[in-house]
Structures are given as C-alpha cells and as structure tokens.
Amino acid sequence: MTVPTLVDSHCHLDMEQFDADRDAVLARAQANGVIRIVNPGVDLVHCRQAIALADQHPQVYAAVGIHPNSSADFSEQTLIQLRKMSDHPKVVAIGEIGLDYHWDTVSRQQQAQAFRAQLELAAELGLPVIIHNREASTDLARILEEWTASARTRNSPLAEKPFWGVLHAFSGDAALAQAARGWNFALGLGGPVTFRNARALHELAPQLDLDRLMLETDAPWLTPHPMRGKRNEPAYVALVAERLAELLAMPVEEIGARTTAVACSIFAPLSGDESPEPVAAAASGPS
Ligand SMILES: [Zn+2]
Numbered sequence: 161m162t163v164p165t166l167v168d169s170h171c172h173l174d175m176e177q178f179d180a181d182r183d184a185v186l187a188r189a190q191a192n193g194v195i196r197i198v199n200p201g202v203d204l205v206h207c208r209q210a211i212a213l214a215d216q217h218p219q220v221y222a223a224v225g226i227h228p229n230s231s232a233d234f235s236e237q238t239l240i241q242l243r244k245m246s247d248h249p250k251v252v253a254i255g256e257i258g259l260d261y262h263w264d265t266v267s268r269q270q271q272a273q274a275f276r277a278q279l280e281l282a283a284e285l286g287l288p289v290i291i292h293n294r295e296a297s298t299d300l301a302r303i304l305e306e307w308t309a310s311a312r313t314r315n316s317p318l319a320e321k322p323f324w325g326v327l328h329a330f331s332g333d334a335a336l337a338q339a340a341r342g343w344n345f346a347l348g349l350g351g352p353v354t355f356r357n358a359r360a361l362h363e364l365a366p367q368l369d370l371d372r373l374m375l376e377t378d379a380p381w382l383t384p385h386p387m388r389g390k391r392n393e394p395a396y397v398a399l400v401a402e403r404l405a406e407l408l409a410m411p412v413e414e415i416g417a418r419t420t421a422v423a424c425s426i427f428a429p430l431s432g433d434e435s436p437e438p439v440a441a442a443a444s445g446p447s
Pocket residue numbers: 170172200256378
C-alpha cells in the first residue's frame with residue numbers, strides 16, 4: 161500500500177507533552193507520509209519554541225500569534241514581538257488567534273481587541289491567519305467580515321494571495337463554511353471528523369469544496385478515533401485522511417494530494433524551493 165502525502169497543518173509539537181519523545185513522534189509522522197507540519201504558537205514563549213523547532217527540523221514550520229485564552233495581557237509590546245518574529249523565513253502565518261467563549265478566562269472585550277490587532281498585523285505583513293473559534297461564531301464572523309472588507313479596500317498584500325486564512329478545527333456549521341468561502345478562507349479538518357457521533361460534520365464534509373480543505377491534528381489534543389483518550393500526534397493525521405476518504409468516497413491518496421496542495425497554497429513557504437526535503441529525525445541526541 162502506498163503512503164499518501166500529507167500535511168499536518170495545525171500541530172502543537174512545542175507543547176511539553178512531546179518533550180520526552182519528540183524525535184520519535186517526528187519519525188512516526190514521516191513514516192505515515194506527513195511531509196510538513198505547521199506549529200502555531202499560543203503565547204510569546206510558545207511562539208519562540210515553535211520557531212526553534214522549525215530551525216531544528218526541515219519539515220516543521222511555525223506560525224506566531226496569541227491564542228484568545230492567553231490574550232489577557234496583550235499589549236503594544238506583544239505586537240512588536242510578534243512582528244519581529246514574523247520576519248523568520250519559516251514563519252508562515254499569524255496564529256493561532258481568534259475567540260474562545262467556552263473557557264471565558266479572558267474577557268470577550270480583551271479577546272476581541274487582541275484578535276483585531278493581530279488581524280491588522282497579518283493584513284499589513286501579507287501573512288495568512290490561523291483562526292481558533294470556540295462557541296463564538298457570530299462575533300468571529302462579524303470581525304472577519306469587517307477585516308476582510310477593510311483589508312481589501314486598503315490594498316493589503318493579502319489581496320494577491322489565494323487564501324487569507326484558515327478556520328482551524330472546523331466542526332460542522334454550513335453557514336460558517338459558506339461565509340469562509342466569501343472571506344477566501346480554507347477550512348481545517350481534524351480529529352472531530354473521525355468521531356462516531358459527529359453526524360453533522362459527516363453530512364457536511366461531502367458538500368465542502370475539497371480544494372479549500374486542509375488536514376490537521378491539533379495534537380496533543382483532539383485525538384482521532386480509534387486513538388481517542390490517548391495523546392494525539394502528527395502521524396494520526398493519516399486517520400483523518402482515511403475517514404475523509406470514506407466520507408467523500410475517494411482514494412486516500414487523492415485526499416492527501418489535494419489537501420497538501422491547499423496547505424502549500426495557503427502557507428507558501430511549504431512548497432518553496434528553499435525548503436529542504438524532510439529528513440528522518442535524529443536517532444540519538446537530546447530532543
Ligand atoms: Zn491549536
């Protein structure tokens with residue numbers, strides 16, 4: 161059986177859950193056809209760690225941004241740091257950013273302020289955005305609608321790009337999927353598509369445009385069936401690809417090739433000539 165070519169477009173490889181065996185995790189990802197991994201930051205410390213991993217591993221790329229749950233002390237200084245870090249050649253996006261009304265650890269007003277400031281940074285730099293949305297679709301849609309409209313009128317360098325961003329861990333709202341098209345966004349599908357009780361998502365998936373979909377794990381979280389309950393890891397993006405292949409009645413190789421093409425289109429450096437071919441993780445040495 162051939163191994164499909166896959167991209168894990170959203171994985172938190174920098175989290176401490178991988179400290180003990182990160183090299184083995186990367187080796188398993190490669191054995192499962194995962195040729196590229198995008199590691200978004202969630203706060204300044206993790207952004208730096210994501211960039212350090214991208215420096216160490218040719219197949220790893222980073223995104224820099226402040227997650228809504230970490231945006232309590234977001235300031236002008238934070239923005240300066242993000243702008244500096246975005247200069248790194250392996251930083252492919254601003255993210256993950258967005259709104260999270262589930263935990264509500266940071267006030268909605270503060271979340272919106274950090275979200276808007278980071279969207280503006282992305283428009284200025286011409287970098288796509290990786291969006292986190294939890295129970296906040298209405299406010300999120302309003303902010304993205306305003307942002308895309310205003311960035312267009314101000315001739316943001318994003319206007320030249322095929323995609324402006326991705327709604328990561330998308331979980332089955334047809335209206336939001338439709339709105340995302342209008343904003344020139346892709347959708348990221350991960351573990352939830354494999355969950356047995358995710359009927360709405362199973363029904364929606366075949367109606368989505370495959371040329372606007374990316375695969376992801378959100379590891380170490382959102383572990384796909386049948387590994388639920390264990391730590392997630394990038395190799396399991398293959399389980400997401402297999403489930404999507406079933407739902408769309410298509411060969412898994414085609415799912416892999418088309419979603420990889422979308423990932424390389426949205427995160428341009430992934431397909432650049434300068435990006436080295438993936439290599440096996442070092443067999444020894446500290447991780
Ligand atoms: Zn994430």
